[in-house]
Amino acid sequence: LAKTTQPISMDSYEGQEVNITCSHNNIATNDYITWYQQFPSQGPRFIIQGYKTKVTNEVASLFIPADRKSSTLSLPRVSLSDTAVYYCLVGSGGYNKLIFGAGTRLAVHP
Amino acid sequence: SQTIHQWPATLVQPVGSPLSLECTVEGTSNPNLYWYRQAAGRGLQLLFYSVGIGQISSEVPQNLSASRPQDRQFILSSKKLLLSDSGFYLCAWSGDRGSWRTDTQYFGPGTRLTVL
Numbered sequence: 758l759a760k761t762t763q764p765i766s767m768d769s770y771e772g773q774e775v776n777i778t779c780s781h782n783n784i785a786t787n788d789y790i791t792w793y794q795q796f797p798s799q800g801p802r803f804i805i806q807g808y809k810t811k812v813t814n815e816v817a818s819l820f821i822p823a824d825r826k827s828s829t830l831s832l833p834r835v836s837l838s839d840t841a842v843y844y845c846l847v848g849s850g851g852y853n854k855l856i857f858g859a860g861t862r863l864a865v866h867p
Numbered sequence: 868s869q870t871i872h873q874w875p876a877t878l879v880q881p882v883g884s885p886l887s888l889e890c891t892v893e894g895t896s897n898p899n900l901y902w903y904r905q906a907a908g909r910g911l912q913l914l915f916y917s918v919g920i921g922q923i924s925s926e927v928p929q930n931l932s933a934s935r936p937q938d939r940q941f942i943l944s945s946k947k948l949l950l951s952d953s954g955f956y957l958c959a960w961s962g963d964r965g966s967w968r969t970d971t972q973y974f975g976p977g978t979r980l981t982v983l
Contacts (some may be wrong), residue, residue, distance in 0.1 A: 791971060800957045800974025801911070844910070848970050857903070857911035857974060 761770060761845045765832040766862040779845030782826045790828045790830035791838050795842045804843075807829070832863075840865045841843070870895035872959050873975035880982055886931075886945040888960030888978050893939065898960040900941040901972065902933055905955040953982045966971060 762780040769775045781790070789808050793801035805812055807819040807828070818831040832839055842860040870893045880886060892898050899918050903911040913926045915933035922934050929951060934942045941958055956979075959972040 782970075788938055798955070798977065798979065800959070800977050801972075804970060829877065854971060856913070859910040 760856070761847060761858055763845050763858065766864070767865050768866065769834055769835055769837045770866050772834050775835050775839070775863060775865075776833045777830045777832075777843055777845075777863070778827060779830070779846070780827045781847045782848065784825050785804075785849065786846050788847040789846070789849065790825075791846045792817070792819065792830045792854070793844045793846065793857075795844065796814060801844060801857070833865075837867065839863065839867050869960070869973065870974040871958060871960055871973060873956075873978050875978060876976065877979045878981070879982065880948050882950055882982055884948045885970070886943070886948050886952070887941040888956055888958075888980075890941040890943075890975055891939055892941075893958045895939070895960070897938060897962065899962040899970075900935065901959040901961070902941065902943050903957040903959065905957060907954075911957065915943070946954070948982045950982050953980055955979050 760783060763777060775789050789806055791806040792804045794804050795801040804817045805814055805817050807821050809821050809825060812819045820829045829842060840863060844857050844860040846855045848855045872891050876981040901916045904914055905911050915925055915930060917923050917935045919965055920938055922936050922956055923935060931943060931945050936980050957977045958975040960968050961972045
């Protein structure tokens with residue numbers, strides 16, 4: 758299973774764009790990259806998933822370079838409610854076990 | 868649509884007492900099921916996963932056990948709780964047609980367990 762590395766914490770202000778980068782040097786050919794968001798005392802929530810290039814949904818964008826050894830979650834114009842822990846995971850299909858690391862704790866300030 | 872339930876939401880138990888946490892999934896068949904534990908301020912630790920009825924894989928040796936008596940029911944148990952068992956317990960499922968290739972997991976609301 759590919760191991761991921763992401764910053765422990767980040768700070769931002771309301772209205773700014775936040776980019777969280779995750780390294781996954783040992784990503785396998787079949788692995789997808791998935792980001793989850795977790796608020797205190799809640800289970801993680803799926804945000805976005807991609808395999809290569811760029812994926813965008815109503816919440817975020819995910820940028821994946823050609824070598825796929827890293828990925829960047831982009832949150833446009835964050836608000837206070839985006840304060841949460843963000844996890845980057847890589848894995849492939851079936852009952853593959855996704856490994857949740859410590860994540861990135863994002864604090865958005867007024 | 869699929870939903871996942873966990874209960875109880877919070878639990879305070881004395882050391883040495885038994886434990887039973889339940890998780891059920893609705894709206895999907897033959898899901899993969901997972902139990903995680905999260906200590907305060909930490910990441911998620913995978914405890915058990917199951918790919919079918921009666922099939923349990925343990926990731927971490929401990930005094931906890933898991934069972935899957937029905938397709939969409941997953942139970943976490945202990946005969947005697949330890950102080951170190953305190954934490955936030957999360958159940959998750961994966962494996963519906965849309966998530967099969969990508970193993971996206973969907974989490975329940977969690978149970979906060981305090982062992983005193």
